[in-house]
Amino acid sequence: MVVAISQTIQRQPRASSPGWRCALRGLGMALLALGLSSCGGGSVVRPASMQITLLGFNDFHGNLEPPKQAVIAQDAQGRNVSVPAGGAAYMAQAIAERRAANRHVALVTAGDMIGASPIVSSLFLDEPTIEALNLMKVDFAATGNHEYDQGYAELLRMQGGGCEKFTSKQPCQLSKPFKGADFQYLAANTLRNDGQPLFPAMGVKFFEQDGLRIGVGFIGMTLRNTPHMVRPSGVKGLTFTGEALTANALIPQLRAQGADVIVVLIHEGGATTSGLQDDSCKGLSGDIVPILEQLSSEVDVVISGHTHRSYLCDYAKVDARKPFLLTSAGLYGTLLTEVQLTVDAKTRRVSHRSARQNIVQGEPFTASSGPVALQREFPVYAADAEVAQLVARYKAAAQPLAEASVGRLAAAASRVLQANGESVMGRMVADSILAATQDETAGGAQLALMNSGGVRADLVPAADGSVNYGQLFSVQPFGNTLMVMSLTGAQLHQALEQQFASGTNTVDAPRILQVSSGFSYRFDRSQPAGQRVSEMRLNGQLLAPAQSYRVGMQSYLGTGGDNFSVFTEGKDVVGGMLDLDALVAYIRAQSQHGPMLLPLQERIARIH
Incomplete structure (x- = not known):
């Protein structure tokens, strides 16, 4: 009523x-x-x-x-x-x-x-x-x-x-x-x-x-x-x-x-x-x-x-x-x-x-x-x-910052989701979160997660491979801050299961999280709830349900966004920089010695 x-x-x-x-x-x-x-x-x-x-x-x-x-x-x-x-x-x-x-x-x-x-x-x-x-x-x-x-x-x-x-x-x-x-x-x-x-x-x-x-x-x-x-x-x-x-x-x-x-x-x-x-x-x-x-x-x-x-x-x-x-x-x-x-x-x-x-x-x-x-x-x-x-007035005011070169890419990075729910741009953003949070002083993250809906644009380099700040801003426009929290292997499994059964996240329309390099798992949508995710591995080793892991993400996910309520249970939370700043620093570092290569290899295996 x-x-x-x-x-x-x-x-x-x-x-x-x-x-x-x-x-x-x-x-x-x-x-x-x-x-x-x-x-x-x-x-x-x-x-x-x-x-x-x-x-x-x-x-x-x-x-x-x-x-x-x-x-x-x-x-x-x-x-x-x-x-x-x-x-x-x-x-x-x-x-x-x-x-x-x-x-x-x-x-x-x-x-x-x-x-x-x-x-x-x-x-x-x-x-x-x-x-x-x-x-x-x-x-x-x-x-x-x-x-x-x-x-x-x-x-x-x-x-x-x-x-x-x-x-x-x-x-x-x-x-x-x-x-x-x-x-x-x-x-x-x-x-x-x-x-x-x-x-x-x-x-x-x-x-x-x-x-x-x-x-x-x-x-x-x-x-x-x-x-x-x-x-x-x-x-x-x-x-x-x-x-x-x-x-x-x-x-x-x-x-x-x-x-x-x-x-x-x-x-x-x-x-x-x-x-x-x-x-x-x-x-x-x-x-x-x-x-x-x-x-x-x-x-x-x-x-x-x-x-x-x-x-x-x-x-x-x-x-x-x-x-x-x-x-x-x-x-x-x-x-x-x-x-x-x-x-x-x-x-x-x-x-x-x-x-x-x-x-x-x-x-x-x-x-x-x-x-x-x-x-x-x-x-x-x-x-x-x-x-x-x-528009011209505001563009002129933003132009000096927007046109500042950040780095170079070997090819265009697309945000289009592949069959397994990953995107090239999504992997890059997840990797940038990990890079910004893995130092002990920044939270000591071992892996990082990113919601795919937060990746808002493709990253298409100029003819010389360069990308600028304005383009990266279009990818990460929300101004979220990074955070690192402790989650057990069991909680991580529960969070990944929420991709398929939590609010508007369903088996038919799942919200697949983007994951950082070194973390991998398999999912099978034909399995019953709670058993769709398996083979969670960090640097090749299976995650232990009772062991605690440090996980990096941005504040939107960390406060339960996109129906991922498990993240609100995280312990020992450490705050961090803006997500955009992390992406800028990551691409700049990765392209110091030549155009950055794109992360093309799948990290998530879709069985069904």
């Missing part, structure tokens, strides 16, 4: 919208023939329906600069082509053009706008991303799990502004002071100790046209498992409730506030096997599915995120009793979802709905596989001047 809910936020159309422009034309404007005015009033006949446009995106992760990502789309000949996409200035222009093409528009986001961000945003505590979203004129934003990366006190600063320091980084380095978000965060299922939401649970935006007034109600939520995906200290004192039941309980309140259309913004998602513009819901799967199955049929649109997958789904094709749309715009600002709703004037309900993905194509880039050229068959957006200027 949902307990006491804070007030609903109401928004009127912006002064730049057509409705406001009409109202401001002036009393001296001549009336049209027969005494009718396009601004409404008098004898104007109320329209039979109203067309409302929702623009949405998710999982932006502070990618102010183009992220060097491509969207796979079909050209006129039905061939798959790679379309370069992303970049805040191009996103802003795409939004502006869609606003110009539609009369009644709301711009909303579904979480993870900030957190796990590249250096241009993260170095400044994501203040520039909030400022860019303000320039885009976002209306409402759901919170995602990464909004809580720096703790909820810092998230409250993102909303309200100010320069109070809650992290190791200095706020307000360029913006003095930082004014905070013009848009409203919504957090219906994130409750304080007093039962009130951290932010308002819901908001309504009203649209008017010739005497017809339609309210669009938004409910914003993050995934219930957020406490298991961020530092426990960052969400201490908060409770995260069930998504579907929370939303369903709020719908009557939204109706009472004048909402004719119900939209859920939720940072939880899934995947489909259908194409970019295909709304068939083919192969719909993921943690969003049980939420949709419980969600009220009064919902009209679900704008989702979290999985970094793009999809359009007309859910009536799955369940005819629930004719809502489900959408997700992928990741990093590469797509802008456009939802078109027709609201009947008599019934005040949605009579027709459709959605499409707009590819935010702005500039070409070169990937490790070669050039990714502009595809002129798809719209190419110019850069919005104001947002481009904002």
Whole structure:
């Protein structure tokens, strides 16, 4: 159940919208023939329906600069082509053009706008991303799990502004002071100790046209498992409730506030096997599915995120009793979802709905596989001047640090997970943790572990093999500190078993930890719980269940992140440096006498 809910936020159309422009034309404007005015009033006949446009995106992760990502789309000949996409200035222009093409528009986001961000945003505590979203004129934003990366006190600063320091980084380095978000965060299922939401649970935006007034109600939520995906200290004192039941309980309140259309913004998602513009819901799967199955049929649109997958789904094709749309715009600002709703004037309900993905194509880039050229068959957006200027300002401030060379690599290191759950980049990060913590004065680690979700980018060297600080920052953007703890062989076994059976870690979707050189084991998912991991070895020797081992990791894992609760039982904990500093020092040391060779050999053996 949902307990006491804070007030609903109401928004009127912006002064730049057509409705406001009409109202401001002036009393001296001549009336049209027969005494009718396009601004409404008098004898104007109320329209039979109203067309409302929702623009949405998710999982932006502070990618102010183009992220060097491509969207796979079909050209006129039905061939798959790679379309370069992303970049805040191009996103802003795409939004502006869609606003110009539609009369009644709301711009909303579904979480993870900030957190796990590249250096241009993260170095400044994501203040520039909030400022860019303000320039885009976002209306409402759901919170995602990464909004809580720096703790909820810092998230409250993102909303309200100010320069109070809650992290190791200095706020307000360029913006003095930082004014905070013009848009409203919504957090219906994130409750304080007093039962009130951290932010308002819901908001309504009203649209008017010739005497017809339609309210669009938004409910914003993050995934219930957020406490298991961020530092426990960052969400201490908060409770995260069930998504579907929370939303369903709020719908009557939204109706009472004048909402004719119900939209859920939720940072939880899934995947489909259908194409970019295909709304068939083919192969719909993921943690969003049980939420949709419980969600009220009064919902009209679900704008989702979290999985970094793009999809359009007309859910009536799955369940005819629930004719809502489900959408997700992928990741990093590469797509802008456009939802078109027709609201009947008599019934005040949605009579027709459709959605499409707009590819935010702005500039070409070169990937490790070669050039990714502009595809002129798809719209190419110019850069919005104001947002481009904002990004350039922060980029210039970060540039001296970002461009500093760290070392050289023999080849590109990928974060893509292999069949056994390891990645080359993941092994490198685990090795860097071990190197930084194995000295007795640093904790005396014998092995190191790293969560794969904390490895955020590939490491692609320049032509001469060099990599710079900004690239490493993109790999390790969270600012976690290292720690070393004592765990018995039995506890290590239990922790590795939690890869397959702990919260959202399951046999079908395990979270395989990255391990350092010298440590190895085997796993077999066909075995019963508690018996899936075997042959744990350290430097060739089997681990003894009762013997104590010193294990290095970063603070996210050490405080139970990603459902690895066993690590909270560690003894004799010693703190350490920032994880990024460890990676910088490791690559620098490994490339002193030539390009660093990549750790390509498997350390984990997957049997089944």
